[in-house]
Amino acid sequence: xxxxxxxxxxxxEEPAVGGSAIIAWLYxxxxxxxxxxxxxxxxxxxxx
Amino acid sequence: xxxxxxxxxxxxxxxxxYNRWLVPxxxxxxxxxxxxxxxxxxxxKPLGSLISGDVNAPAPDDWTPTQIGITFSIAIVLLGLSAAxxxxxxxxxxxRKAMLASALxxxxxxxxxxxxxxxxxxxxxxxxxxxxxxxxLGIGYISPVSTLIKWFPDRKxxxxxxxxxxxxxGAMIGSPLANNLMGHFKDSAPQGVxxxxxxxxxxYLVFMQFGVWTIRVPADDWKPAGYVPSTEHNAMIxxxxxxxDNAIKTPQFWLLWxxxxxxxxxxxxxxxxxxxxxxETFSDGAMGAGAGVTAAAAAGFVGLxxxxxxxxxxxxxxxxxxxxxxxxxxxxxxxxxxxYALVPTLGHGLQLTLxxxxxxxxxxxxxxxFATIPAYLSDMFGKYQVGAIHGxxxxxxxxxxxxxxxxxxxxxxxxxxxGLTGAAAYQNVFYTMAGVLVLGLLANLAVRPVKEQxxxxxxxxxxxxxx
Numbered sequence: 001x002x003x004x005x006x007x008x009x010x011x012x013e014e015p016a017v018g019g020s021a022i023i024a025w026l027y028x029x030x031x032x033x034x035x036x037x038x039x040x041x042x043x044x045x046x047x048x
Numbered sequence: 049x050x051x052x053x054x055x056x057x058x059x060x061x062x063x064x065x066y067n068r069w070l071v072p073x074x075x076x077x078x079x080x081x082x083x084x085x086x087x088x089x090x091x092x093k094p095l096g097s098l099i100s101g102d103v104n105a106p107a108p109d110d111w112t113p114t115q116i117g118i119t120f121s122i123a124i125v126l127l128g129l130s131a132a133x134x135x136x137x138x139x140x141x142x143x144r145k146a147m148l149a150s151a152l153x154x155x156x157x158x159x160x161x162x163x164x165x166x167x168x169x170x171x172x173x174x175x176x177x178x179x180x181x182x183x184x185l186g187i188g189y190i191s192p193v194s195t196l197i198k199w200f201p202d203r204k205x206x207x208x209x210x211x212x213x214x215x216x217x218g219a220m221i222g223s224p225l226a227n228n229l230m231g232h233f234k235d236s237a238p239q240g241v242x243x244x245x246x247x248x249x250x251x252y253l254v255f256m257q258f259g260v261w262t263i264r265v266p267a268d269d270w271k272p273a274g275y276v277p278s279t280e281h282n283a284m285i286x287x288x289x290x291x292x293d294n295a296i297k298t299p300q301f302w303l304l305w306x307x308x309x310x311x312x313x314x315x316x317x318x319x320x321x322x323x324x325x326x327x328e329t330f331s332d333g334a335m336g337a338g339a340g341v342t343a344a345a346a347a348g349f350v351g352l353x354x355x356x357x358x359x360x361x362x363x364x365x366x367x368x369x370x371x372x373x374x375x376x377x378x379x380x381x382x383x384x385x386x387x388y389a390l391v392p393t394l395g396h397g398l399q400l401t402l403x404x405x406x407x408x409x410x411x412x413x414x415x416x417x418f419a420t421i422p423a424y425l426s427d428m429f430g431k432y433q434v435g436a437i438h439g440x441x442x443x444x445x446x447x448x449x450x451x452x453x454x455x456x457x458x459x460x461x462x463x464x465x466x467g468l469t470g471a472a473a474y475q476n477v478f479y480t481m482a483g484v485l486v487l488g489l490l491a492n493l494a495v496r497p498v499k500e501q502x503x504x505x506x507x508x509x510x511x512x513x514x515x
Contacts, residue, residue: 024073027258028080028214035220036358039351046341046348046404 057142062264068199068272070262075192075211077259078147081252082154082188083218085127085181088120090226094239098168101238111170119161119170119178121449126182128446131190135439136292138187143195143263150188151256157181158249165242177245189215189442192259193422194435198266201431202275204423205373209365212419216358222248284374284495288503289432296440300428300498303491307377308421309444309451310488314384314481315414316452318407321460321474322350329395329403329471341400349404356408357415364416365423373424374495380413381489388482395471418445428498432508455480 053059093103095116100107138146160176163169192211200207229247233240277287295301318325323346332340341349368376387406394403421441426434456477463473 018067018069021067021069021073024070024258024262028073028076031221031255032076032080032214032217035217035222035224036355038224039220039354043348043351043355045344046346046352048345 053145055141055145055148057140057144057265060142060144060263060265061267062270066264066266068266071192071196071199071264072207072210074147074259074263075196076214077262078150078188078191078256079211079214080218080221081256082150082185083215084222084225084248084252085120085123085185086215086219087222087226088123088177090223091241092116094230094241095165095173098165098238098241103239115170119173122174122178123182123185124449125446126179127185127189128443128449130183130186131439131442132186133439134183134187135190135436136433138191138439139194139292139433139436142265143191144260146187146191147256147260147263150184150191151253151260153180153184154188154256155184155249155253157184158245158252162242162245162249165245166237186439186442188256190435190439192263193438194431194433195263195265197422197426197431197434198270200272201277202272203366203369204426205365205367205369205420206362208422209362209419212365212422213358213361213415215418216354216361216415220354220358225251283497284372285427286430286498288498288500289430289508290428290437290498290502291504292433292436292440294502294504295429295433295437298498298502300495301437301441303495304421304424304428305441305444306491307424307488307495308417308441309448310484310491311377311380311384311414311417312445312448313452313455314388314484314488315411315417316448317388317456317477317481318410318414319353320453320456321477322353322407323347325395325474326403328469328473330398330400331470334398334470335400349407352404352408353411356412360412360415361419364413365419368416368420368423373420373427374492376416376420377424377492378489380417381485381492384410384413384485385482385489388478388485391478392471392475395474428495430504432504455484 092113096111096113097103097106099110106112134146157176157178157180160180161173162176164172164174164176193208196207196211197204226244226248229244230240233243233247237243290298323343326341326349327343327346330341332338334340364376364380371379387410390406391403391410394406422434422438425437425441429437459476459480460473463476
């Protein structure tokens with residue numbers, strides 16, 4: 001196995017909220033929210 | 049290193065300071081795409097009227113619903129088979145190469161399928177969407193699982209729940225997306241289906257690239273900051289590792305196979321019958337003129353079940369981190385048996401609100417069963433080849449995909465032949481599914497820690513899938 005030269009360096013975890021993490025979550029969150037909203041609107045017919 | 053491809057596992061090892069919360073979106077990018085498969089039924093009527101041009105009046109040469117339905121069946125069978133076959137390859141090459149293969153197969157399957165639709169050649173549709181696309185489904189489904197478990201040893205259920213929730217969400221995106229595209233292209237091709245397949249194939253191919261290029265695996269010695277593995281002995285969470293080849297020799301693997309099979313088979317019983325069940329049980333004849341459940345309301349009921357399927361995947365899988373996997377499945381089965389047995393009574397009593405609530409809880413546990421199983425496998429067999437083991441276990445899903453509808457349709461047809469209507473026409477389906485869950489409960493109760501003889505001897509490395 002080839003590993004990066006720094007793979008044995010101490011690993012420090014970034015906080016959950018960061019610029020790249022926000023962009024990443026928006027990338028998947030926006031289409032998911034759209035799909036959920038479409039399904040929710042459809043589901044409302046049951047309560048009419 | 050100079051000879052390493054950018055796709056190789058070794059090139060995806062995260063450096064210091066990598067934010068592990070970037071990994072779930074990478075996994076979701078794959079699962080949200082391939083989850084489209086569960087929205088395939090949106091194409092049923094358009095595909096069945098390509099020649100006539102009228103969804104309500106198919107021409108003699110139009111494809112029949114049965115012919116079209118085979119496409120989805122092939123895809124689901126290939127999902128299970130390819131997950132089982134390519135699991136060890138995935139462990140060896142890493143998630144990036146597997147995700148790219150999945151994207152190429154899934155997107156490519158749409159493109160080949162579009163050619164089949166354009167030429168009105170159903171075999172090409174079967175080969176494209178069913179066979180090639182199905183391989184993309186299987187590889188994509190398992191591609192992020194072991195990576196997530198390695199990044200989140202402290203929250204395995206949360207992590208896998210997030211990804212597998214995406215598979216449930218994929219249908220919610222795929223269905224309205226397909227409807228909008230078919231509406232857009234309806235004047236340029238029969239029912240607008242072929243160009244819709246091309247556009248969806250390209251959209252998914254591009255969308256999945258986010259997962260391909262952002263996924264990272266942790267270094268072998270990586271641990272979450274401040275994470276100290278529990279020193280409290282828990283026999284149901286192993287610290288050892290079992291290979292995929294050894295796992296299938298253990299009774300634990302086959303007990304969990306039965307656990308997944310029974311949970312999915314029973315869930316399909318509700319999903320398959322949801323729309324006709326609520327309309328026939330709460331019809332105008334039973335509820336009074338104008339008070340019955342309409343077709344639109346039934347579609348809303350199906351939509352509500354989809355939402356609870358999605359939410360259950362995250363909720364129950366996350367809860368299993370606290371409750372333990374065995375207890376969580378005992379709840380699925382124990383509560384499930386009671387609720388399945390209650391459904392006919394609620395139908396006979398015309399208790400619509402309670403009926404809807406019970407169905408939503410049942411479906412949340414169906415979704416939860418899918419999402420919790422990777423963490424259960426990791427607890428039993430370790431994280432070494434958990435992706436490959438998960439892949440092999442997914443053959444239970446393919447089996448349930450055949451068994452569930454078979455049970456439902458056989459019992460329902462039999463009831464109708466006996467002249468039963470409304471809730472009575474479905475009661476044997478639900479009582480039988482409650483019995484199926486009893487089998488699952490017993491299998492789950494029989495799960496014990498894996499014997500030491502199956503453990504890997506000595507240290508294992510991430511790339512050891514290549515043994």
